[in-house]
Amino acid sequence: MFGHKRRKSPPQVDWPRLKALLEDDDRRAAVERLYPDPGNESFLSALRRIEPNLAGDVVSLGRQVFHGARLAEYPTLAVAGMLNSGKTSLVAALLSRHGRRRTLRGVANRQGTHRFVLWLPQKWRDEPDLWQLLLDDFGDAVGHPPELLAEMPEEAHEQYNNRSGGVDALGVPLVATDPALDDLGIGLLDCPDIVSDEVFGVGSPERRRELLGKASTFCSAFLVVSTPSMARDRSLGDILQTISDLMPGIPRLLAVNKIRPGQSPEDVLESFEPQASKYGVERVYGAYDFELPKSEPFIPKSAKDGDQEFVIENSDEDPLPIFFSLSPQADENPPAEINCDRLLTHLTRELDRPESSDRFLLGRHAALRRAVWNRGLSAVEEDAEKSLRLTLRARQTLLDTTINLFTKQTTGGAITEVRMHQSERIVRQLADAFCDAAPWYARWGVRINTFIQGRTKAATDLFKQYVPTAMAERYAESIKEKFKAKKVGQLVSPEELEISLRRFGAALTLPHWFDGQNDPVDGAAWNQAMHDVLRSFEENDRVVFDSEQLRNVAEEMWRQIPRHKKLAFGLTPLAAMLAAFGSVLMLPVDFGATVLVANASIVELLAAAGLTAFSAYWAGGKTAQTLSTQAAVEQMSMFYVLLCHQIGIDPGTPLPSIRIKQSNVLFPTPNVKVASDGRARATLAVYRMNSTFRQELNGILPRESKHA
Template sequence: MFGFGKNSPAQHVRRSQLLPLLEDGDQRAAAERFYPSPGRESFLTALRRLDPQSAAAIVAAGRQLECAAPLAEQPTVAIAGMLNSGKTSLVASFLSAEGKKLCLRGANNREGTHRFVLWLPSAWEQDSELWGLLLGRIGEALGSPPERLSSDPQQAHAQYNNSEGDASLLSVPLVATDPGLDAAGVGLLDCPDIVSDSSFGRGDPETRRQLLGKAATLCSAFLVVTTPEQFRDRDLADHLRVASDLMPGVPRLLAVNKIRPRQTPDQVWETFRPLAEQHRVEKIYAAYDFDIENSRPYIPAPPGEHDHRAVDASDPLPIFFSLAENPDENPPAAILDDRFLTELPGQLDRGKLFERFRIALETTLRAAVWEGGMDVIEEGAEKCQRDIERMRKLLLAVGLEFFANRQPGGQIIELRLHQSERIIRQLTDAFSASAPWYARWGVRMNAYVVKIVGGTKDLFRQIVPTAIARQKAGEVREALTAGEFGGILTPGRLDNALRQHGVVDRLVTQPDDSQLNQLSREAIARFERDDFTSLDVVRLDESVRRMWKEVPASKKISAGITPLTAALAAFGAVLLIPLDFGGSMIVASASIPELLAAAGLSAFATYWSGKQTTNNVGQQAARQQLSDFSTVLGDTLGIPRTDQPLSVQVAKQEVPLPAPTIKQRPAEWAPMTYWKTRQAFQTELNEQLPREAS
């Protein structure tokens, strides 16, 4: 596939090394997959997944380079031309009388060329291996197997003109042989006429340009035919650019046809020289309009003929000669035979031509592998990373719907804690253990030192043992359920948040309502089951002791209920929230200041939120829970975890979130793929096929 072949004089790209590297999906793989399952991908496998056309282009470029050596002695010249420029007449000038009859020539669209026609020497068909290689190359380049040009002139003309009007036939090349090319030893690729619009209905201009670019990779030289009136035509410059971009080392030639005698050869030279210099055209050929009598002095006698005025009236063909910068060396002065375009094949240095052709093909392969391949894979990996990070941020935004305490303007002033049973136990223990004697009236202290067993109601009864405490707990419970403070996360509310933030639309496949609700239930269940976040015991105890000490005594007793009873009532109220939702899976979240304020302990709430040391106790755990919840939600939906840290703005400060601590579990939905490119592959690729040619 890649490299030259056994007979190559110099192997700049070795098939035995490059192909195994591009196909290696193990130790030398181009990409590494981290999620949903670890693995590696070869360069070609990854590229086929991202851009199948680019992968096919690399394979084709490799095969073209491999075929370059066997075809070194059989060069092909591409001949492209503007509409009505006389391009096919130029091709016919190389053919035998029988071949000329098959060429469709004329000035109107019924006689235009709307197919690729590859003319080859008849002798080449005798070598079956060479013939198969030639047909394989043209078919692979244009994407369709070639079709034989009919030997019947009328049918051949219909094929040339694509009289069926089928635009798809533009990519089906026609192949013909002619003994007139045997002596020249070159093939001629007669390309479709260059058109400026789609009015002909036989392939739009852009498709023609693309196919011309593909066909150019077959050819050892590129010749564009035009007329004096077309030198400002943008399409002419575009097609010269196609040749220079796709085959930078291949000789480019320009043939100006149908020149009127009022324009001398030196004037033609001056007109087209800037265009030739811009696109590195090596030679400019000229042919005067043989239908005008005054053109005779500028039509030199072809090689082997003495009467330079003699033109075959039955089948006139243009006579092209190369223009010289010195006006005295151009007709009507006599010129040497080697100035005629028909002598071009004999002037081709096969060795030099092959080397330039090889360089051009290697340049094409290099561009295909690096720009069309490696850059595409890297861009795909970067897009994968961006998509994942975008999803992680959206999941974080979903989590903040329930874990953020916001001001009316939307600014987050603090994060809320998932009031799990573990957190409730810690708060009740810390508040009761350090409460002063007057704060404990009506509270049975043994409720906090015995080992708590049983269900939610048992724990609630031990935390809130008295009727007045249970009344306060009921008030807090109603306020939390009504949304006056805190956040209640249910499967239905999570469904809505996932939709509103665009998460559902960005999943690999979109779940229906029932599936989404089941995913939300699973995410909540996972979080409830695996959330083992706890408050820092030492800092919690120290903060509570300071609070009891610094809050004025006048603020510690209110409405006949001790502050400890009120605080414990608020903590216990959270335990009963699931009962308000039929015992279904829910997550209740509230910050410590929110719970204290809901219990009527505004002084305590103000103190707790106003002191950095006390507030950090709950906020540190809340950040961990937020990180864990958004990650568990991602695990459930098939969103990969990454090492990229997330952050959230709280009280106008950017606060980083800690790494998740919850164990990763398999996804419940079609997962995204997380992968990266491997630098080791690029290093080895650059050693075998340097990105920049030396």
Template sequence: MFPLRRSTKDSSVDWPALLSLLEDDDRRAAVSRIAPSEGRESYLTALRRIETAQSQATLAAGRRLHTASKLIDRPTIAVSGMLNSGKTSLVSSFLSEAGQRRTLRGTSNRHGTHRFVLWLPQSWRSDVELWSLLITRIGDSLGNAPEELSLDPDIAAEQYNNRDGDASLLSVPLLGTDPGLDEVGVGLLDCPDIVSDEEFGLGSPEQRRELLGRAATLCSAFLIVTGAESSRDTTLADLLRIASDLMPGVPRMLAVNKVRPRQTPDQVHETFAPLVQKYGVGTLYAAYDFDVPSSRPFIPAFGDQHPQRDAISAQESDLQREDDPDPLPVFFSVSEDPDSNPPAAIDEDRLLQALPSKLDRGVLFSQLHQALRINLEDAVWNQGLESIRRDADQSFEKTRQCQQVLLDSALEYFAHRKIGGEVIELRLHQSERIIRQLSESFAATAPWYARWGVRLNATLRRVVGGAGDFIRNLTPTAVSRRAADDIKGRFRSGEYGGLIEPTGLINEIERHGGTTVLTHLAETSDHTSASEDGVSAFREPVERAVLRFEQDDFTTLDPRRLDTAVRQMWSEVPVHRKIATGLTPLAALFATFGAVLMIPVDLGANAILAASIPEMLAAAGLTIMSTMWAANRGTQDVSQQAARQQLADFLAVLCDELGVARPDPPMDVRVGNVDVTLPPSRIASGEPPERMVSLYRVRDEFIAELKRLLPRPTGASKRVGGSPAESGVMR
């Protein structure tokens, strides 16, 4: 009667062991937290951070599967259906007269069922342990502990109908027991329809669909009630799909109520056959409309014990009293063969009333257990883990975007570009350390003609002393000082190099989308926008970054390669080459170096210069030397290696101060037609700032252990490793 779709794999799941894995925040933790501080998170901790409701649903799914075996002899059938289809009437047909009076039947909204009502055999209360387990399962499924259905029919009717209009009560099930169910030994879940209007304040159709799906996990079988005219109704298809998708393998039955005599049982079978086949319905039932006298031949009757037969007789003889209960529908299984259906005689076991006695508890449990396992797999893998993975992917993507904004902003200073925007070369941070190296190398390798007019005393040769002394040694004459001032103006105007100072850098960060991407800096600790105070949120961290880079940049050029490159360049310079100012090449170079060192003196420590060696030579008026240096691959390599290191260090410091994880593996920069990978930063990272972009990663160790304890659902995505979003962000 109920086909069992058996799984080829072992369906047993060790829930305590699986729960231990989901709670582990150490060796088997699900998530590595990379930023703001390194650490690990358990599966459940991460899921609570991302989606609290899903973490609760995962735990509930595990508990349902773990406790299912204890309820093998206590199956429950869900009775759902269309609006005014007679769901409660069908449920009432299994109850005692006292239980029937506690139900609510009718076609008006005042008589509608607007709560989930679970009817259980009264005898089940005697087993305290199992009863407590049942109550827990009900709460796990719908999210709230059940409310007792009143023994007073009037109060019970108000509860059924939710006449207080409290939509939140939709998720609080009513629980009633009845001795009429003791003999059949099954529970019945009377479900509200899923099409009632939200305007009544009794829950939207979407909310009802969601709750129906959650309630379905309580049940070992699904019985859907519909009217004869609803074969093409999309709502009926939705109900069947919910039953099929959420509880796969659990038996599904379709009961067609209020069939008119003009439609014979075999025609009913033909009409609903497409739905039966599409959604795997095991049995199709039909009940004819007892309000139509000509329906009587199609209503089976077996002796006087069936009140429906008496109800028809009383109705036909006009002897039925007004206070008698309404007659109840008589459902029977429909056969494709016309001769096997009423008005021909049928066996009593074809009645829906006989269903509980025919249920194979072992088969039902096997199907329910398999469905609950699939639900747990879906909750853990497809819902929970995907939420965690999606959150990790988003954190990597967010971090990558932030890093790209900061790199693009840094390149506005560290990249020497053509007019079209192509990067020709990377610029050096012209620190005092670099200037001293350049001065010493150019002085030590300069030919006699280049030194004319330059006093190379021992102090300069050793390149020692403070910055002030160094500047005076580089610009000893009034002519050289005037030249240095002129060159300094060229650097400050942006004609050569890039002058890095906080205000300009902030403007570049904002121009490259920093206000949109670096949103974690948008609010201050008291949750007010920094921009409301007239101060950019980037001001303080950018100032710290520039100052820190100036202090911690210890990058130097390779002395041997530098001397070789400078000596080669000197050898190719014309002997009598002079410049317009009357300075020799070496004097002009020293004036340029002095101009660079004057910039932080004039503008403060938060102003530094990034310029390539060809730009420095051009600023000195040594255009031939500039062209020669730029054209020689060997000389270019000397400075580009250091420039890449400085750019990587500056980017790392920007990331540190603006609350972004450092790039790991390092990012690429396109120079000319080649993608150049930046080296790892040599500047040590400090304490993470108060506001920082979080960065998470799903751990492969957790995935491997999860596969062992809860094998991945058949047909699920095979994605188990790191996300593509992680590339270029963090290793």
């Protein structure tokens, strides 16, 4: 303005655009939710989940930046002068009717301004957080938190005049807002009377000048109000010198109030020229004394803006001075018509924003940048990384549990043999295959076992054409007891499943169930989950052997048995074999309503039946081993996935692999169905950062500020 280059605005943050990115839960979402419900999660949604208060801070700071960017562009005009020079009347001329009543105007010290009063556009109050920050910023600048100017005129007048505050109250600034300043787009700093003597008890001139210097960063320009008689007054020179010393580089203006009709505008301008030139005053405004009737021709009633003419309103009940810039050319001053840009009310279009605005905006930008990048994004990224770390730990616990229940291992953890769930499908396949492949002499004496038939229909249906005599019943009972004594296979009950999970650190690796405690937070839900795992596994396990390969293995095994060979118990090999199979199906009957999964390797079952030749063949035969390993791994994969589902853990993609002897075997993806009400009662969510989010964010809110 006034021949000075306008200060370059700091880079602005486009808050609506940034907010759209932070709320995007589609293509530009910050987070990808992998489990339990795959989808995208916006930055703010993730932050509300992790740190709700911080999410609120980000939104609040964004609003401050958005509204602050517009409000901070409003310049602030500091108005100062000597005692009763009419400066507050000038301020009042720019305010609404209610605002005028709150100002203190008069001709005695009792009507003088003895406090700093910052008048701001009413819009500042629309954002409470922004308003409070501005108050804090202003208080920091002058060294004391501000006090709000009372709404009631009488109380406001007492504050203005510092009637009860004394010397100390001088340093406590007053702040007020007015809607008329919204339209003008300007703030006003009504300064104390700089030259008031200390004898008034409201602060020395030195103290006032000190405070004026502190408030200077809030000023875009300084307007000194004078009267025609002060053209050569030393006090005016002192004020201008003080302003020049305290605010170098800030435009200085002069407003001459109460000009009498006998003085022409150009004469007044000429009389103030020496002081204006000496102290760098860039423009002189004037206002004629409205109390004198002869001033009427020199008080503008209208002004032109291009082809349009605007009426200048001035209340007859409470008239105020109308200031216009003085021209050295008589025909450019009233009573001649003037343009709108000559009016003091149009000064806002030429003023730059104050230094404090840049500082305020840069501070809000920095705070938003820290909240989004340093705190918010770091929290979201750490949460995603943590979710993956916790999930990997939890998966390992569930995988170790699955391996423990479905394999035999060395003390070092190496898998020596895989165990199968001896489901009805598997047992039926084995029984059918060995019976169909058995020579005629091996089937002698095989008939229905009425003992088993009476105890379980499932066993009866399966073995009504195979199960041996009462001698085999005792044989089957002995094998069954070996299962119970853990000498053969593995009986997996809900209790055994929990023991295995705890053995592999469930209390530490399943925080969504244990929450740092030794026992589950919801014991009933945890116990139900153990039952649901086994129940869903029983319902889903449809794994069977490859029929052709199983038939070939069965035929080859029979060829290994000498003709008419009997066992010590007096049973044929087939009878002993079927007794072993029957013992497995009889196990759930002994445990009543308890869900039970019986796991055993074929080698274990054949050995328990005393069929050492069969057992040795199965253990050493490549085809037999491949057959059982393939089926067992399918079952293990299914159990692992269902265990993950019921415990609320993402099983992962791809599924894990296990090492069997010298080979790594990858779990195949099982085909499982879970009841509609089978969702886990507690889940450990998994999140992953969107790789493009950082780039998108940096394009809108650069991590490093050029003004840092």
